[in-house]
Amino acid sequence: MFKGNGFKGILMSGMVAALVFAAACGNGGTGTNNGNNKGGNEPAATEGATLSGEVKIDGSSTVFPLTEAAAEEFNKEHPGVRVPVGVSGTGGGFKQFCAGEIAIADASRPIKDEEAAACKAAGIEYTDLSVAYDGLSVVVSKDNDFVDHLTVEELNKIFTTGSTVQTWKDVRPEWPAEKIVMFSPGADSGTYDYFNEAILEKAGIRNDKQISFSEDDNTLVQGVSGSKGGIGYFGFAYFEENQDKLKLVPIDSGKGPIAPSHETIKDGTYAPLSRPLFIYISKKELERPEVDAFAKYYINNIGPLADEVGYIALPDEQYATEAAKLQ
Numbered sequence: 001m002f003k004g005n006g007f008k009g010i011l012m013s014g015m016v017a018a019l020v021f022a023a024a025c026g027n028g029g030t031g032t033n034n035g036n037n038k039g040g041n042e043p044a045a046t047e048g049a050t051l052s053g054e055v056k057i058d059g060s061s062t063v064f065p066l067t068e069a070a071a072e073e074f075n076k077e078h079p080g081v082r083v084p085v086g087v088s089g090t091g092g093g094f095k096q097f098c099a100g101e102i103a104i105a106d107a108s109r110p111i112k113d114e115e116a117a118a119c120k121a122a123g124i125e126y127t128d129l130s131v132a133y134d135g136l137s138v139v140v141s142k143d144n145d146f147v148d149h150l151t152v153e154e155l156n157k158i159f160t161t162g163s164t165v166q167t168w169k170d171v172r173p174e175w176p177a178e179k180i181v182m183f184s185p186g187a188d189s190g191t192y193d194y195f196n197e198a199i200l201e202k203a204g205i206r207n208d209k210q211i212s213f214s215e216d217d218n219t220l221v222q223g224v225s226g227s228k229g230g231i232g233y234f235g236f237a238y239f240e241e242n243q244d245k246l247k248l249v250p251i252d253s254g255k256g257p258i259a260p261s262h263e264t265i266k267d268g269t270y271a272p273l274s275r276p277l278f279i280y281i282s283k284k285e286l287e288r289p290e291v292d293a294f295a296k297y298y299i300n301n302i303g304p305l306a307d308e309v310g311y312i313a314l315p316d317e318q319y320a321t322e323a324a325k326l327q
Contacts, residue, residue, distance in 0.1 A: 051078045053290040058086035059093020059106030060190050061217045062235035063277050065309045066132055067106050070298045073305065077297075081290045089215045090190030091115075094280075098122055103285035104295070107278040108134065108190030108235070125283040129295075129322045131302050133312040135236040135260030136194060136273040138249040143228045146175050149250040149257035152199060152272070158182065158231065159195070159211075161204040168229065182211035183223040183232035189215055195233055198272040221246065236260050237310030266312045277311070286326070299323045 057067055064087045071083035088096070090107045097105035098119040111119075111128070119126065138155065140147050146168070150158075154172070158165050158180065168175040184205055185192040196202055205211070214220055217234040224230040225245040239248055239260075250257035253271050264270035279298065285291045299322050303313035314322075 050080070051290050051293055052080040053288060054082040054084070055104065055285075055291050055294045056084055056102040057104040057106060057279075058088050058096050058102050059104075060090040060108040060277070061087040061185070061215055062108040062134060062189075062191055062237075063106035063131070063279065065237050066277065066302060066306060066311060067104075067279065067298075069305045069309050070302055071294075073301065074294055074297045078290070078293065081294065083294060087215060089186060089188030090193070091188035092215070094118075097126075097280060097282065098124055100124060100282070103282055103288075103291050105280040107280060108275070109193050110278065111280065126280045127283060127286070127295075127325050128278055128280045129299055129325060130276045130314060130318065131279055131299065131322075132277045132306040132314060133265050134275055134277050135265035135270050135312075136191060136198075136233055136275060137236045137239040137260050138231070138233045138251060138273075139224055139239055139246040140249055141224055141226075141228050141230045142245055142247050144230075144247055147247070147249060149252055151252045152254075155199045155251070156201075156203075159184070159205050160200050161206050163206045166210065178229040180210060181223070181227040181230045182206075183220045183230060184211055184213050185217070185220065185234065186213040186215045191234060194273075194275055235311075236265065240310040262307075262312050276314075292326070296323070296326055299326065 057071075064085060067085050071085055074083060075081065085106075086093075086102075090105075090109055093102070093105040093107065094111060094115040096102045098115060100122060138150065150171075157163060158171060159182065165171060165180060167177045167179055169177040171180075184195075192205065196205055212223055214223075217238045220232045220234050221238055221242045224232040225242070231249075239246055248259055250259040251270070251273060252258070255269075255271075258264055258270050260270045260273065265274045268274055281291070281295050286295060299319060303316070303319055306313045
């Protein structure tokens with residue numbers, strides 16, 4: 001057995017030799033990377049961890065589940081990047097976006113002319129991507145046993161500015177005199193804007209004691225489910241998530257009552273409440289590698305994620321067209 005400094009010297013020499021050998025193997029021209037590169041042709045599994053920074057997102061509560069799902073999956077590959085997602089509504093998101101406060105705006109409608117002008121005035125150029133389809137869904141309480149469907153005209157009668165409708169009997173004489181309690185997204189919501197345009201012909205939504213507004217779709221779900229005479233509307237995903245306590249109302253736009261489903265939303269027969277969903281990305285922010293990586297991850301992976309969280313994926317060829325905008 002070796003003793004004293006002689007043993008320590010031999011041990012140190014062996015350790016140095018081992019380290020030199022390991023470094024030579026790891027940095028050689030063979031394309032390997034300490035065993036993480038399978039087959040020598042794929043990037044190392046740890047490469048994603050080198051990205052850092054923050055990708056701030058805000059906007060539509062309807063698009064929120066899509067973006068949240070994309071952010072969670074992206075973080076598994078890039079844990080060094082923070083992706084906070086807010087829900088101030090489509091209009092609220094565009095206000096922040098055009099002020100340069102966020103990198104990406106979630107939107108359940110296209111940008112308005114005045115919002116585009118605000119972005120232009122602030123020097124904010126953007127790329128818009130269609131990410132999925134949604135069917136704006138009209139719901140009533142599970143306790144409602146008489147509403148079997150509603151026509152577009154009846155929805156207009158209930159929700160329009162200046163409406164005198166107070167009970168369900170005011171909508172159809174054969175229905176009971178049960179007080180209607182309405183729940184609607186707020187004015188900053190793209191869903192509010194879409195409903196106002198598609199159902200109310202831009203007349204505006206009533207604002208009186210019988211209606212409550214919220215930018216949070218979960219608050220609307222709770223309101224409708226907790227009121228026997230309740231009625232509200234929001235994205236299809238929120239109905240699917242809460243179908244145990246809500247009743248879906250088929251809508252008749254002139255071709256008979258049709259309920260939203262993956263099939264009727266995708267083929268457009270659920271009219272006029274089928275719609276595309278969007279994200280808007282600042283071109284300046286895209287110059288940051290973490291934003292560029294997230295945007296590309298989003299559009300290349302959102303199809304399967306859309307199906308998982310209750311939305312309807314676009315055709316593959318459309319996703320390819322959208323992805324090409326980021327090249």
